[in-house]
Amino acid sequence: MPASITLSQISWAAPDGRSLFSNLDLSFGADRTGLVGRNGIGKTTLLKLVSGEIQPHSGTISVSGSLGILTQSVQVAPEETIADLFGVAGALAVLRRAEAGEATAEELATADWVLEARIAAALNRTGLDAPPETPLATLSGGQRTRAGLAALVFREPDFLLLDEPTNNLDREGREAVIALISGWRAGAIIVSHDRELLESVDAIVELTSLGATRYGGSWSHYRERKVLELAAAQHDRTEAEKRVAEVARKAQSTMERQAHRDSTGRKMAAKGGIPRIMLGGMKERSETTGGDNARLAERRQTQALEEAKAACEKIEILQPLSVTLPPTGLPASKIVLKMDGVTSGYLPDEPVIRNLSFDITGPERIAVTGRNGSGKTxxxxxxxxxxxxxxxxxxxxxAFSMLDQKVSLLDPLASIRDNFRRINPQADENTCRAALARFMFRADAALQVVSTLSGGQLLRAGLACVLGSAPPPLLILDEPTNHLDIDSISAVEAGLRAYDGALLVVSHDKTFLESIGITRRLELSAADPAG
Known part of the structure; x- marks a missing residue:
């Protein structure tokens, strides 16, 4: 039986009662599917439903085939090794005893003599070169992600379930994971905002508040379709708004004609030219006609308003974020930053940065790149x-602003609105609300306490507070796209393209760096080549 995953009439709501899925129907075959959608729309929840980690409130999920699951973070115990992650610690111990001449005859008969070669091959597919006894605690977060993915590949499941597999990976790691997915010939469901990775999939499934829509083809094909859908939705909204106006105009015209006829009848009656019995009939017909006209006008108006509302709701879902920035006025000849012969680190005699010199003049855009552990942060x-x-x-x-990966410039106990007013004391309330709205924090959403925000919302709030009112001449960003959904990344890209100040950014996202017009790259070399 071919491997497949089928979700039928699935409904699920978050603990706070917010409905994520209602009567959702979706199926996956033995192909590679990218799962996209705005933060909080339910992408990770969908993977948890498929894996059985959580159960739907109603509906059924059928899985034919084996699953290999990679979550956003690989949690490890201090003593756990790569071999434990692969589930082969016992089999590897047998090989070690055999090498030492201590294995029993029964162990020698069942030993897997090519086990180490198979482990190395799986690790190699994710670009990781480490012996299986390596403690996971000694690996960086990106290396653990690559080890976890290698362990999945090692088991050869029918489906890979991957949640943001390239998050926190350096350029080399991202390229290894993208190559693995490109060559994967079984099923895969991949939650990702990495557009380069999504170019390697066979289909895109987009989750919105209206449900799920499948698009055949890679990311580029999906975006082309979305542009057409947005144009069609905008056309539908314009036409619906025209119908609302036309219905109102016709209703008003009908009322005026009826009022004119009633006025004419009253004048004739006043002159005594119409028999009493006819006057009664005319009045009754007038009241009936007026009532019928009013009911017809009300039905038409209700229908037109419903069509307009549906068209506007579709626009809200399809319309990407829009960001505009005020100018900084940074002169092209001004020296913004100068670093001369800098050496520094965290432990004595173990420098992370060695004898580094560089400068930024005017509105240059510098990308700091290098392997994990090379000293970018x-x-x-x-x-x-x-x-x-x-x-x-x-x-x-x-003057400058820095947005680190933890968005530590925001007070977690204050609202987004209060953080904005603190960071931008010169901005009035209208400026504050307008700036936050551009980053999708409208009305009461701007009053959310920062500690309650998701990772993507947190970074979006930080960007809104830094970019929204009076951007500084120098903007420093550390992996700004790590937890943003694709629509938000596109908005940030648009804003940074309009930014006229100097930019110093750490990012492994090649597509993002190309989109914001990086003018120069500063490549750092890792002190430890395994980083």
Whole structure:
């Protein structure tokens, strides 16, 4: 029987009562499907439903075939090794005893002599070179993700369920995962905002508040279809609004004609030219006609308003975020940042940054790249003054804002609105609300307490507070797209393209860097090549 996953009439609501799925029908075959949608729409929840981690409130889920599941973070115990992650620690111990001449005859008969080669081959597919006894705790988060994915590949499941597999990976790791997915010939459901990865899938399933829609083809084909859908939705809204106006105009015209006829009848009656019995009939017909006209007008108006509302709701779902920024006025010749012969780190005699010199002049756009562990975040901390150089100098000659991965500039106990007013004290309430609305924090959404936000919402709120009112001449960003959905990434890209200040950004997202017009790259070399 071919491998398949079928969801029939699935309904599920969050603990707070918010409905994520209602009578959802969806199926997956033995192909690679990218699962996309805005943050909080239910992508991770859908994977949990398919894997059986949570149960639907109603409906059925049928899975034919085996599943290999990779969550957003691989949790490890201090003593756990790569072999434990692969589930082969016992079999590997037998090989070690055999090598030492200590294995029993029964163990020798059942030993898997090619086990290490198979482990190495699986690790190699994710670009990781490490012995199976390596403790997982000694690996970086990105390396653990790659090890977890290699363990799935090792088991050869019928379906891979992957939740943001390229998050927190360096460029080399991303390329290895993309190559693996490109060559995967079984089923896969991949939650991702990595557009480069999504170019390697066979289909895209988009989750919206209206349900799920499947698009055949890769990311580029999906985007082409979405552009056409948006144009069609905007046309439908325009036509619906025209119908509402036309119905109102016709209703008003009908009322005026009826009022004119009634007025004419009353004048004739006043002159005494119409028998009493005819006057009674005319009045009754007038009242009947007026009532019929009113009911007909009300039905037409209700239908037109419903059509207009449906068209507007579709636009809200399809319309991407829009970001515009005020100018910074940064002169092209101004030296913004100068770093000269800087060496620094966290432990004595173990520098992360060694003898680094570079500068930024005017509105340059610098991408800091390199493997995990090469010092990219350390460099940003030095620029921001959070760390001091051991040797050399760091000079920042203009105002700046830094948005780190934890969005620590936001007070977690305050609302988004209050954070904005604190960070932008010159902005009035209208400016504040308009800026937050551009990042989809409208009305009461702007009053949400920061500690209650999801990862994607948190970063979006941070970007709104930094970019929304008076952007500084220098903007420092550390992996700004890591937890954003694709619509939000597109909005940030549009805003940064309009930004006229200097930009220093750490990102492994090749598509993002190309989109924001990076002018120069600063490649850092890792102190530890395995990083």
């Amino acid at each position: 350390t460099l940003l901390s030095l620029v921001a003054g959070e760390m001091k150089p051991w040797t050399g100098t760091v000079g920042v000659m203009t």
